[in-house]
Amino acid sequence: MLDLIIIGAGPAGITAAVYAARKKMDLLVISKDIGGQTAWSGDIENYTGYQFVTGPELVAKFEEHMKKNNIALKENEDVIGIEKKKDKVFVKTDKGEYEAKTVIIASGKRSMELGVPGEEEFKNKGLTYCATCDGPLFSEKDVAVIGGGNSALDAALQLIKIANHVYIINIVKELTGDPVEQDKLKNSKNVTIMNEAQVTAVLGDKFVNAIKIKTKDSEKEIPVQGVFVEIGLIPNSGFAKGIDKNEKQEIKVDSYNHTNIPGVFAAGDVTDVPEKQIIIAAGEGAKATLGVFRYLSRLK
Numbered sequence: 001m002l003d004l005i006i007i008g009a010g011p012a013g014i015t016a017a018v019y020a021a022r023k024k025m026d027l028l029v030i031s032k033d034i035g036g037q038t039a040w041s042g043d044i045e046n047y048t049g050y051q052f053v054t055g056p057e058l059v060a061k062f063e064e065h066m067k068k069n070n071i072a073l074k075e076n077e078d079v080i081g082i083e084k085k086k087d088k089v090f091v092k093t094d095k096g097e098y099e100a101k102t103v104i105i106a107s108g109k110r111s112m113e114l115g116v117p118g119e120e121e122f123k124n125k126g127l128t129y130c131a132t133c134d135g136p137l138f139s140e141k142d143v144a145v146i147g148g149g150n151s152a153l154d155a156a157l158q159l160i161k162i163a164n165h166v167y168i169i170n171i172v173k174e175l176t177g178d179p180v181e182q183d184k185l186k187n188s189k190n191v192t193i194m195n196e197a198q199v200t201a202v203l204g205d206k207f208v209n210a211i212k213i214k215t216k217d218s219e220k221e222i223p224v225q226g227v228f229v230e231i232g233l234i235p236n237s238g239f240a241k242g243i244d245k246n247e248k249q250e251i252k253v254d255s256y257n258h259t260n261i262p263g264v265f266a267a268g269d270v271t272d273v274p275e276k277q278i279i280i281a282a283g284e285g286a287k288a289t290l291g292v293f294r295y296l297s298r299l300k
């Protein structure tokens, strides 16, 4: 039987895996992809040791580190349930079932949807949730970024280098992302920031050709060929039934990354640990594996 299954291969899951391999645990990583949100990040300037690195470059380094340690990986596999029975944890995926003595849930977060007419219809037809992945498709086009937090600013900063014009549609009074990033945008010629504006529909024919927005005193259409939805993230914790979560659906952990179920640990953005950052997720992944190591030693 495996010592450990790690769910997710973002910074938390990959770091947990590297630590587990170095403790010579029998382990398996199951993940939908490699890199998680870090693969969607544009410029990263706050991961110690790298004054500047792009998300895809950092993910390539993480992957290389995992491969160097010969870590078993099931990629493109979706975990749909976990269950603890006696001393085993069963992990059910869309492709099979696995068992281990312990599990680390490091399944991170995913983008929230707008929930307006046209969103479903134009997904991947001009409407996207990932500027890093899809931004290059919008060269010389007019695009809208929906949101005003760090993810939205990151997307807008990537897009000003590619698109003709970038509209930032922000529902509250002011942008809430880092002031340094705000300054970069405010100094850019091809950006229009619209505060207190709400998207009410995404319009188009075969592809997006406009968005409808509502402000305090008017409703209007803005012609755009691309819409980047960056309004926040929700935890990928739905499969973790029976595990205590907070009101945001984040998995509750103690300072050793234990959940309420012995043998089930969690790390990174999927947890209630404050602040969601790459370096924090990676550190939490390391801590979770050291917690697992202590737990396994006690089982022996």
Ligand SMILES: Cc1cc2nc3c(=O)[nH]c(=O)nc-3n(C[C@H](O)[C@H](O)[C@H](O)COP(=O)(O)OP(=O)(O)OC[C@H]3O[C@@H](n4cnc5c(N)ncnc54)[C@H](O)[C@@H]3O)c2cc1C
Pocket (backbone or CB within 6 Å): 007, 008, 009, 010, 011, 012, 013, 030, 031, 032, 033, 034, 035, 036, 037, 038, 040, 041, 042, 043, 044, 045, 046, 047, 077, 078, 079, 080, 106, 107, 108, 109, 110, 150, 151, 154, 155, 236, 239, 267, 268, 269, 270, 276, 277, 278, 279, 281
């Ligand atoms: C646009 C953007 C820019 C950012 N920029 C920065 C930055 O500059 N600096 C910084 O420090 N942080 C940044 N962040 C935040 C940072 O990316 C996250 O805090 C970090 O990636 C969290 O790591 P994680 O491993 O906890 O989760 P994630 O990165 O979300 O990884 C989760 C992993 O779990 C997998 N998964 C999810 N559900 C399942 C399932 N059911 N079954 C199997 N696998 C599953 C996913 O495929 C993924 O591999 C940014 C985030 C975004 C969105």
